[in-house]
Amino acid sequence: MNPIGNLNKVFESRIRLGVMSVLMVNVNEEVSFNDLKELLEVTDGNLASHLSTLEENAYIKVHKGFIGRKTNTTYSITKAGEKAFKGHLAALEAMIKFNQ
Amino acid sequence: MNEQQHLDSLHDIKRIMERSTRFMSLSGLGGVGAGISALIGAYFAWNLLDGKVLPNRGGGIISYSGDSVLTFQLFLIAGAVLVAALGTGFYFTWRKAQAQGLRVWDASARKVIINLAIPLFAGGLFILGLLYNGYPGLVAPACLVFYGLGLVNASKYTVTDIRYLGYVEVALGILALFNLYNGLLFWALGFGVMHIFYGALMWWKYERNPTA
Numbered sequence: 379m380n381p382i383g384n385l386n387k388v389f390e391s392r393i394r395l396g397v398m399s400v401l402m403v404n405v406n407e408e409v410s411f412n413d414l415k416e417l418l419e420v421t422d423g424n425l426a427s428h429l430s431t432l433e434e435n436a437y438i439k440v441h442k443g444f445i446g447r448k449t450n451t452t453y454s455i456t457k458a459g460e461k462a463f464k465g466h467l468a469a470l471e472a473m474i475k476f477n478q
Numbered sequence: 479m480n481e482q483q484h485l486d487s488l489h490d491i492k493r494i495m496e497r498s499t500r501f502m503s504l505s506g507l508g509g510v511g512a513g514i515s516a517l518i519g520a521y522f523a524w525n526l527l528d529g530k531v532l533p534n535r536g537g538g539i540i541s542y543s544g545d546s547v548l549t550f551q552l553f554l555i556a557g558a559v560l561v562a563a564l565g566t567g568f569y570f571t572w573r574k575a576q577a578q579g580l581r582v583w584d585a586s587a588r589k590v591i592i593n594l595a596i597p598l599f600a601g602g603l604f605i606l607g608l609l610y611n612g613y614p615g616l617v618a619p620a621c622l623v624f625y626g627l628g629l630v631n632a633s634k635y636t637v638t639d640i641r642y643l644g645y646v647e648v649a650l651g652i653l654a655l656f657n658l659y660n661g662l663l664f665w666a667l668g669f670g671v672m673h674i675f676y677g678a679l680m681w682w683k684y685e686r687n688p689t690a
Contacts, residue, residue, distance in 0.1 A: 392487065395490060396490060396491075399495045400494055400498040403498060409498075416581060467488075474484065
């Protein structure tokens, strides 16, 4: 058995892992781009590219809205994203147990 | 990736999940400051009530209705306590957030404020109603019960100790309701002594060793 095989390549980036962690615990809340930027302490461009990777994998949903005239983009986790993230956590756990 | 990196990512996940849902900068010293403000206020109120109005009723605030000057003075004291308590609470919390390199006003802080404000706002109107109908003796128990419920409600988004402080405040409020002549005593216990106790406890647990 090779537990490393179950680790999700998409979550190897710390930023993508961070985005998923935030969205995972804020299921019914709107998490904005700026909230994520502050929590993860990353630059706009960096965060945007990681978010689009997650979106391409259908792990997150993007909602575009407006506050007055300013755009307000919020993000939420999808069912598939939740499943993938839980799978990744289980794989991490299995791997640590396997190595002990 | 080796095992250490995996452990690091688990640590990251845990930290980010906590930081995105809970406001962790709440300062214990702020609680102590708020408690001291409340005790000073209670002392002044005690002197006002005991000396002039109710020498034979142990300083309870049950039967001063009709004395509008005294009501006004008590309002002034309550207002001053509120400003001093909020001021010290915010100051020490702001200082702690600075030391942690975090912003004070983030999504989790907003959740704490909103969830605390809803029961407090209802409580404030309820107390105005009590005064309007001539039941000043019920003010202290109502303060304690609504404040305690506010804390229990807001504790989902900050340190868990706040939940227990909330339970204690509610219990004191109920007890005060059955000891109306000692309303001020329970008020001082709940807002003064308990804030100092829980503030010191939180300081001991989270702030004593800032590196931990």
